[in-house]
Amino acid sequence: MFDDPHLAPRAANFRPLTPIDFLTRSLEQHPDRPAVAWREHRWSYAEFGAIVARMAGWLRDQGIGPGDVVSVMLSNRPEMLAAHFAAPAIGAVLNTLNTRLAPDDLHYIVTHAGARIVLCEPGAAGALDGSGIAGAELCREPGAGEGLDFFSGPVPPLDIRMPASETQAIALNYTSGTTGRPKGVVLTHRGATMNALGNVLALGLTRISSYLWTLPMFHCNGWCHTWAVTAAGGMHVCLDKVEPAPILDLIARHEVSHMCCAPVVLYMILDHGGPAAAHPVLVVTGGAAPTPTLLEGMEARGFELIHAYGMTECYGPSTFNDPGPAAPGSVEERAAGLSRQGLRHLTVGGVRVVGEDGRDVPADGESIGEITMSGNTVMAGYYRDPEASEAVFSGGALHSGDLAVMHADGQIEIRDRMKDxxxxxxxxxxxxxxxxxxxxxxxxxxxxxxxxxxxxxxxxxxxxxxxxxxxxxxxxxxxxxxxxxxxxxxxxxxxxxxxxxxxxxxxxxxxxxxxxxxxxxxx
Incomplete structure (x- = not known):
């Protein structure tokens, strides 16, 4: 009885999910709240919306349209954040590039992606020589008078082109290439929306949150925090270079509440010394598990650690191990607990540990299997590589290549990569x-x-x-x-x-x- 034609989705009750809505809502809800801080500059949401509109208008003027790939090779500066809204706003697909790519890998990616244009740092366009792709350099500073300056000038209508389908591509991210040629991971508007909202809930982001960009935005779209912080109406604090002194300075200056980074960044902060943070900072870290030395040292400095696990193919983090600020036990016991990768966050469909027969391994903390994931926060597939896509999706789930055990409480704990x-x-x-x-x-x-x-x-x-x-x-x-x-x-x-x-x-x-x-x- 519920299959009646009059109950089918219609314009009044269905709208494709897209992270673009996060920006439009923030522009409506709190246009005067601080949105972005960079160097000595600060922009409200209304002013950031103008940066996005100028970039979207400029891209249109270059002939960029629906389905075209816009590559961006930038550090964590405001235009990198703006590109996460400007490119999809005109129907284009965003391709963020690792700023440390060797020329061979860079040329391979922009060629394989079919990039129409590359936005890059001042003086960096030469890295594209020989690729056949044009590079457009940005200004060194707002009002510097050279390079593309999206910070000032007339503001065209944002004129957002909503996706016809929420399964359209929003981003094309390439794997790190640690085992061979990078693979192009196709992410959708729906998946990006879901993972971003999952991050908002998992990290407790709100309109008073201040997020420091220690994690590169080019890495899984900053684990979708480019969209998540905007959805919450928080402030993005941009960081030119990951060094301990500026990190600690920005934490104090902007009352930073959240940041994400690899453990090596935390060791840099720990070795740097100096006073503890004046307020708690929630840090999401991945990769190597925090050691007792790191955990104890960072807690003494006012940092609370969450251990996450994810992949480029899953929009960034899929599981979180959040012990909370008052976890019991000695530092050794707490570090042992934090070494696990935790439980799936709210919008992840499923995380399993399976044996070679495809069945779940016993939840005994000893039986080893492969982590598989499924749901709305799994990529559409590998761009122009149907064979690799079929292989990674065999059995109806995404195969991670990571070996893990499942504990009795449902937490996963990685034991190794298959190839390692x-x-x-x-x-x-x-x-x-x-x-x-x-x-x-x-x-x-x-x-x-x-x-x-x-x-x-x-x-x-x-x-x-x-x-x-x-x-x-x-x-x-x-x-x-x-x-x-x-x-x-x-x-x-x-x-x-x-x-x-x-x-x-x-x-x-x-x-x-x-x-x-x-x-x-x-x-």
Whole structure:
């Protein structure tokens, strides 16, 4: 009886979901509230809306229209934020580029994406030479008199082109390319809306929130916080470069309440010293689990940590481990609890840990399986790559490639990436387990463990270690530490000290370390 034609969706009761609505509502609801702070400048929502309108108008004047790809290679500056609304407002698809891409990868991405134009930093257009794609450089500062200046001038009508379907593409994000050529992840208006709203609820964002952009906006659209903070009507605090002194300065100056970053940024803040924050700051971090040293140090400075897990293919974070500000137990116990990746947030359809037979592994904290995800916050697929799309969606869910256990309380805990498991003498060794032990050493800043070829065992663990400033830690000290915490076959046979190669988002480039381990083993 509920299938009657008169009950079908119609214009009066259906509107495609899109994050563009977040901006239009904020413009209506609180046009005078602070929206964006950058350097010594501050813009209200009405003024930020004007920046978006100027950018959208300029893109139209360049002949950009529905379905065209607009690439943006910018740091965390206001125009990068504005592009998240200006491009989709005219029906275009936003492609945010890692500012640290090598020319070869940059040219591959803009060509593969079919970008019509690239907005970039002053002096950066030369990186596109040879790609066949035009680069348009922005101004150094509002009113600088050179480059594109969207901060002033006539304000054209925003004239938003709403998507005909909420499953239309809003963004094309490329994976970090740590295992080969980057893949183009197609995200939709619906998925971006849902994940952004999930983040608003998970982080408790409100109109009085002040969000510091320590996470690159080019990374999964800033985990969808570009749209989430705007939906809440909070203030975006833009940061040119991730360094501890300006981070702490902006936290104090703008009463920052929220930020997201990789653990390496937190270690930078911890090593920097200085006074504690005058007010609590909620930090969402991903990647390596916070160690007791990091947790204790950051809590003493007024930071509350949440551990998240996600993928580019899932719009950023899909699960959150939020122990709350008054979690019981010792710092070691709390760090152990925070090492888990937590539970799905509200708008994620499902997160499972499955065995090779596709069935859920027992929730015993020991049985290992692969994390799979499903629901509205999963990508549409890989751009121009139907084979990879079919493979990653096999069995009716997105396969992450991450190995994990499921605990009795429903929390997942990652044990390793499938490709990072080390097989030594027939025994499986979790590189993540060894890395976790190394990170417990108070003088270790970062550690990455990869397989090194071995004539007897096939493979053995090789540890690449970045130590904290001023430390005199050496291989002998680390070997003794590992003997206290790891069984013999799991201990690294070699320690290599130095700065670890990583992406702009803090991910360690293990493919480079694997190659180095192979090269050194054969020399």
């Amino acid at each position: 498991v080390i097989i030594s003498g027939g025994e499986n060794i979790s590189s993540l387990e060894v890395e976790t032990v190394l990170h417990r050493h108070p003088e270790v800043l970062l550690a990455a463990v990869v397989a090194a070829p071995d004539p007897k065992w096939g493979e053995t663990p090789c540890a690449f270690v970045e130590i904290r400033s001023g430390s005199a830690l050496d291989a002998t000290g680390l070997e003794a530490f590992c003997k206290e915490h790891l069984t013999g076959f799991k201990r690294p046979r070699r320690f290599v000290f130095g700065v670890l190669p990583r992406t702009a988002t803090g991910k360690i480039q293990k493919f480079a370390l694997r190659q180095r381990a192979r090269d050194e083993a054969s020399s």
